[in-house]
Amino acid sequence: MKFDSLIIGGGLAGLVCGIRLAQGGHKTVIVSRGQSALHFASGGLDLLNRLPDGSPVNDLPSALAELARQAPQHPYTLIGAASVIRLARDAESLFTQSPLAMHGSLDTPHHSLTPLGKWHRTWLSPRHACRTIGSSQRVTVVGICGFLDIEPASIVDSLQREGVSCRQAELTLPVLDQLRDNPSEFRSVNIARVLDNDAQHNALLHELHQLARHSDLLILPACLGLDNPRIIANLQASIGCAIACVPTLPPSVPGIALHQALARYFRTLGGTVLVGDKVQQAHPEPGGGYRVFTANHGDIPLRARHLVLASGSFFSQGLVATRSGIQEPLFGLEVQDPGPRSQWYQADFFQPQPWQQFGVLADAALRPRKDGAPVADMFVIGGVLGGFDPIHLGCGGGVSVVTALHAADQILAHQEAPL
Ligand SMILES: Cc1cc2nc3c(=O)[nH]c(=O)nc-3n(C[C@H](O)[C@H](O)[C@H](O)COP(=O)(O)OP(=O)(O)OC[C@H]3O[C@@H](n4cnc5c(N)ncnc54)[C@H](O)[C@@H]3O)c2cc1C
Structure with missing residues (x-):
């Protein structure tokens, strides 16, 4: 089976990337092993609520400039403030004007009620939050x-x-x-x-x-x-x-409903989702692109010109921790040096946890590196990326969506002929 693009992981990042690619006319397949973080999340998406020093974000452009100083590896810093704002506006159109029917806008950040009766600042929230x-x-x-x-x-x-x-x-x-x-x-x-x-x-x-x-x-x-x-x-x-x-304790009905709506929309646009399948290996083709082997397809490869890794963080096994280090298990991509294990976490549970920032290193185009060299025809998006703490900064959903659109736009800009 031949595709223009193959996305590994069908969580928020993989689905949004797939929708953008399908809208651009790309023949796209998403291979997704199982549940995503959305099955446990509130269904609301935060763009950036705080800076690493804890100060609240009131004005996004100046906050992104300060973020670049405080967090040089943050995906928003890699992509650049102007692109982040443009892509976030694109995402708003996708989420508010499509059948996904979310509520929110960069210009008017709002708050939604949490299960504890507190107000949580957010960017996009489910229609009936x-x-x-x-x-x-x-x-x-x-x-x-x-x-x-x-x-x-x-x-x-x-x-x-x-x-x-x-x-x-x-x-x-x-x-x-x-x-x-x-x-x-x-x-x-x-x-x-x-x-x-x-x-x-x-x-x-x-x-x-x-x-x-x-x-x-x-x-x-x-x-x-x-x-x-x-x-x-x-x-x-x-x-x-x-x-x-x-929202209630997980499983989350609004999160699952958002996941289902995204998958439905992707399929409506002509995309293919291979649910319950797992990518086990992918090999570069001599002329560009990849042959991808999955658990369900055995020795019959899926072929794709572009590969997008959207396999999530530790929670989804897009990252794996061993006693001595952190690995991206599928390709062995370069990840940040986590330092000694004793510094991976803070004893106080409520403090920002260093391990939250671990993940794959990427350049401004979101291309990963392996053995010191950029990896061709591959992009990395969402929770598997390093350099940000989604909980402390309140940016998990935003990073997934913005990086997904950034990678999709670059793939579409290439416009190489399909295999
Ligand atoms: C409990 C909880 C609450 C949250 N609350 C909020 C919130 O209020 N606001 C906010 O903005 N963000 C929130 N987040 C964060 C946000 O939900 C995540 O950052 C985002 O959904 C991550 O999406 P992702 O697509 O990058 O990864 P994931 O959702 O983890 O998806 C990765 C997918 O890849 C699949 N996969 C992995 N390896 C393979 C493979 N080899 N082959 C095939 N498939 C594979 C996994 O099975 C999974 O389905 C929350 C997260 C959690 C867990």
């Missing part, structure tokens, strides 16, 4: 009886401290009893499969009607809209009350 609460709004925070992956009382307490008129209530729905009997099964994704089902629509509507009687806004745990993206908008219209969702 809880973003603002009007001063005169009467809010009901709705828990689901027996569901332990969110604590409505904490949210109520936190909002009341801000002066919000807020009360707590519970959705009981007998149809959930079967799941409720087994606490390990009573998780957001399984609940969503029940609540999204048309057969339960009337029962759900009836309960929400009761809960909305003295409210202007219902805040629900994000256990809706996995397979039925329209369900929340439809429920809102029926009960005449706004509904917003708060």
Whole structure:
């Protein structure tokens, strides 16, 4: 099978890169082994919330200039501030105007409500995330009886401290009893499969009607809209009350819904996803491009002119730590020198952890190096890249999206003939 581009990893970075390439007319395949970080994340994407010295980011252009000074290996520094801003605006068009229907803009950063009732600054958030609460709004925070992956009382307490008129209530729905009997099964994704089902629509509507009687806004745990993206908008219209969702402990319904929407959009554009397959080896072809061998295709290679490595961080095994060092396991690409193991982490869990910055080294074009030389026809994007701490800086989603678009644009600019 021959492709213009083959992407290793179908998480946020791989899918966004694939969408851009498919939009540009490239015949693109994504090989993806399994779940991605999105299955565990909130579904919101942060661009850059803090600088390494801890100072908050208020003005993006000046923050990117300061980031270049404080973090020379950060992917944004490699790409350059002007390109980061241009690509972030491209991403906004992709996420807000496409079927992905996210909310947000560089010009108006907003905050979304966390499971602890705190406000988290973000760049793009799922359409039904809880973003603002009007001063005169009467809010009901709705828990689901027996569901332990969110604590409505904490949210109520936190909002009341801000002066919000807020009360707590519970959705009981007998149809959930079967799941409720087994606490390990009573998780957001399984609940969503029940609540999204048309057969339960009337029962759900009836309960929400009761809960909305003295409210202007219902805040629900994000256990809706996995397979039925329209369900929340439809429920809102029926009960005449706004509904917003708060992420729960993983697995994350909004994260999985975003993953599914990206994959669907990629396929709609003509892209191919080989789900549950794993790239095991890739060999350069004499005239350029690669022969790629996967677990499911055995000795039948996939051939591609360009390779994009989007295999994620340690979590997705795009990086592997041994007792003595860090490796990129597929190609043995150059990674940052992590120093002695005793300096990989800080004893205080809440401090920035040095290991978060470990990853593949790349140049301004996001080309990796091996044995001291740049690797031809290959780009590296997303969490497998080194030089940034996604948690401390609040930039994980942004780095994935911006680097994905940067690599795709360079591949499209090449316009070499397919094999
Ligand atoms: C719990 C959690 C919460 C987060 N919260 C936020 C947040 O609020 N805001 C934000 O901006 N960011 C957040 N992030 C970070 C953000 O989600 C990630 O930075 C981003 O999703 C990483 O995407 P990625 O595509 O680079 O990697 P991944 O999502 O890790 O995807 C890599 C994929 O590659 C596959 N793969 C690996 N090796 C192979 C191989 N050999 N062959 C085939 N496939 C392979 C893996 O199976 C995986 O599917 C969070 C992350 C986590 C884990």
